[in-house]
Amino acid sequence: MKYPIIAYGDPVLRKKATAIEPDEYPHIKELVENMFETMYAARGVGLAAPQVGMSMRLFVIDATPFDDEEPELKDFKKAFINATILEESGEEWGFNEGCLSIPDIREDVYRKPVVRMSYYDENWKHHEETFKGMAARVIQHEYDHIEGKLFTDKLSPLRKRLIEKKLNDISKGMVDVEYRMKFPNVKKGR
Numbered sequence: 001m002k003y004p005i006i007a008y009g010d011p012v013l014r015k016k017a018t019a020i021e022p023d024e025y026p027h028i029k030e031l032v033e034n035m036f037e038t039m040y041a042a043r044g045v046g047l048a049a050p051q052v053g054m055s056m057r058l059f060v061i062d063a064t065p066f067d068d069e070e071p072e073l074k075d076f077k078k079a080f081i082n083a084t085i086l087e088e089s090g091e092e093w094g095f096n097e098g099c100l101s102i103p104d105i106r107e108d109v110y111r112k113p114v115v116r117m118s119y120y121d122e123n124w125k126h127h128e129e130t131f132k133g134m135a136a137r138v139i140q141h142e143y144d145h146i147e148g149k150l151f152t153d154k155l156s157p158l159r160k161r162l163i164e165k166k167l168n169d170i171s172k173g174m175v176d177v178e179y180r181m182k183f184p185n186v187k188k189g190r
Contacts, residue, residue, distance in 0.1 A: 002037055002179075002180065003035070003038045004182040005179060006052065006101055006181070006182050007101055007170050007182060007184060008170045008171050009167070009168075009171025009183070011184075012054075013050055015050065015055050017056050017058075017146040017148070018057065020058065020082065028058075028122055029123075035052065035058075035060045045061060046062075047059065047060055048146055049146070050145050050148075053182070056146075057083060058082075059142035059146060060080070061142055062076065064076055069134065080119040080139070082119060085116070086118055087114075087115070087116040088111075088115050088116075089115075089116075090114045092110040092112055093110065093111070094108045094110045095111070099141070099150065105152070105170075107159060107163070113132060113136055113137075114130060115140055116128070116129070117130075117131065117139065168185075170183075171185040173186040
């Protein structure tokens with residue numbers, strides 16, 4: 001099942017998501033598959049639960065599109081439940097990021113190239129792993145979502161002011177997208 005993607009401006013995107021327990025979500029595998037289906041339909045490489053209106057510490061990524069630059073990312077598809085960043089290291093590097101909740105806006109964002117994570121997969125198996133390069137970047141971007149942060153928060157005050165109108169337009173549904181979205185500030189009856 002494909003969920004609508006929650007657009008910029010919705011409070012769920014600014015809320016720190018809560019941890020989940022196995023007995024709360026006996027159908028977690030189905031939820032994970034639905035999130036992957038939603039992400040692929042929107043041509044994304046990552047999707048966090050808050051982006052589909054669920055304030056829980058869950059995100060999915062598929063970094064396979066970056067395997068031409070980083071061959072180790074071939075078939076790099078993972079779900080992260082109750083993830084925690086244990087350490088970020090290395091010299092920050094910039095990359096032009098976008099977000100399914102903020103369509104048509106891309107900006108250079110600086111992140112550390114190495115991240116060590118503690119998380120559970122969809123089978124509730126615990127992992128502690130280190131990720132590098134594009135995998136680390138996608139993970140950090142999605143992790144920000146479960147912390148109530150957006151990539152636009154990492155921009156300079158000047159860049160934020162320059163895109164403010166576009167952001168407001170997105171929240172009002174004044175953007176052309178090829179996937180289903182839910183806009184927080186659309187006037188009813190339009």
